[in-house]
Amino acid sequence: MKLAIIGECMIELSNSEGELYQLNYGGDTLNTAIYLSRCGGEVEYVTALSDDVFSNKMLENWQSQGVGVKHVKQIANSVPGLYLIENEANGERHFHYWRSNSPAKFLLEQCPEIFKELEEYDALFLSGITLSIYSEASRAKLFEFLNKYRDKGGKVIFDNNYRPKSWLSLNEASKTFNQIMNLTDIALLSMEDEISLHGEHSIEYCIERWLKAGASEVVVKNGPNGILTANSMGKFEFDVPNVVKPIDTTAAGDSFNGAFLANKAKGESLEKCIRAGQFCAAQVILHKGAIVPREVTLIEE
Ligand code: ADP
Numbered sequence: 001m002k003l004a005i006i007g008e009c010m011i012e013l014s015n016s017e018g019e020l021y022q023l024n025y026g027g028d029t030l031n032t033a034i035y036l037s038r039c040g041g042e043v044e045y046v047t048a049l050s051d052d053v054f055s056n057k058m059l060e061n062w063q064s065q066g067v068g069v070k071h072v073k074q075i076a077n078s079v080p081g082l083y084l085i086e087n088e089a090n091g092e093r094h095f096h097y098w099r100s101n102s103p104a105k106f107l108l109e110q111c112p113e114i115f116k117e118l119e120e121y122d123a124l125f126l127s128g129i130t131l132s133i134y135s136e137a138s139r140a141k142l143f144e145f146l147n148k149y150r151d152k153g154g155k156v157i158f159d160n161n162y163r164p165k166s167w168l169s170l171n172e173a174s175k176t177f178n179q180i181m182n183l184t185d186i187a188l189l190s191m192e193d194e195i196s197l198h199g200e201h202s203i204e205y206c207i208e209r210w211l212k213a214g215a216s217e218v219v220v221k222n223g224p225n226g227i228l229t230a231n232s233m234g235k236f237e238f239d240v241p242n243v244v245k246p247i248d249t250t251a252a253g254d255s256f257n258g259a260f261l262a263n264k265a266k267g268e269s270l271e272k273c274i275r276a277g278q279f280c281a282a283q284v285i286l287h288k289g290a291i292v293p294r295e296v297t298l299i300e301e
Helices: 028-038 053-064 103-110 114-118 128-133 136-151 170-181 191-198 203-212 252-265 270-284
Strands: 003-006 010-017 020-026 044-046 082-087 093-098 123-127 155-159 186-190 217-221 227-231 234-238
Touching: 003 028, 020 028, 020 053, 028 044, 028 053, 028 123, 028 128, 028 252, 103 114, 103 136, 114 136, 123 128, 123 252, 128 170, 136 155, 136 170, 155 170, 155 252, 170 191, 186 191, 186 203, 186 252, 191 203, 191 217, 203 217, 203 227, 217 252, 227 270, 234 270, 252 270
Parallel strands: 003 044, 003 123, 010 082, 123 155, 155 186, 186 217
Antiparallel strands: 010 020, 082 093, 217 227, 227 234
């Protein structure tokens, strides 16, 4: 299965000591792409950057991690999005964003040729964060494209990743999430985010909603409490086999997705995909930061 991932990666500044900030690059969908590659899969990342020094460093970095960049557009005279993580002494983290003019936001408007390019993929992955960066007009174009793409047999894979701050209102977010729900084949959901979006409800009800909307496979991630899935064969529950005491839960869901999709692309069973995702995520949360050092083993022997 040929897979492309659509989203945004930004410059990340995090303060480790007083006013000294460390520079990294981060974004939910990029994390998924990197873990997918590190778990043995092949993937192209779809976004827009600028042609500045940071954009070029990002491109180099992604390539060195095995992520394909042939669809990454470079829009001149712009700067990539940036976010700053403020670490309080009590361990609490606050995120501040400078992304309202980032090139990724304008990808679908300024580089419409991307739609044609995406047709060559068997599956496209995107997240709630991906949707939040686009204008309403861009989202309408994307949904129109996804509709036709699915008619021709393409599969849409979606992770809800709901960040309230990235939306104008809960109403705008829930309307958009309902639109993508009707266009999703494989849903990789965080139960916590589903509840933030739609109020308190059971995992069973969540699964029913997505199946009814047309998904053929639904995977609901529920932290250390396990995973509930449903497909045409029925509903299945998976405990987390190795519950760990996390050091940093950043990218737990993203790394799960990466390993899951690397296995899915190879045609592995749902159980194998889930187990690979659980193993990878459990390793990732034992390390600080979204992307763990390359020597960490992410595939179960
Ligand atoms: P998200 O970040 O999308 O909300 P989760 O919090 O459910 O996703 O975490 C994703 C996956 O990470 C879980 O399905 C589980 O496999 C793994 N995970 C989360 N917390 C733990 C933990 N304490 N021990 C082991 N694995 C965990």
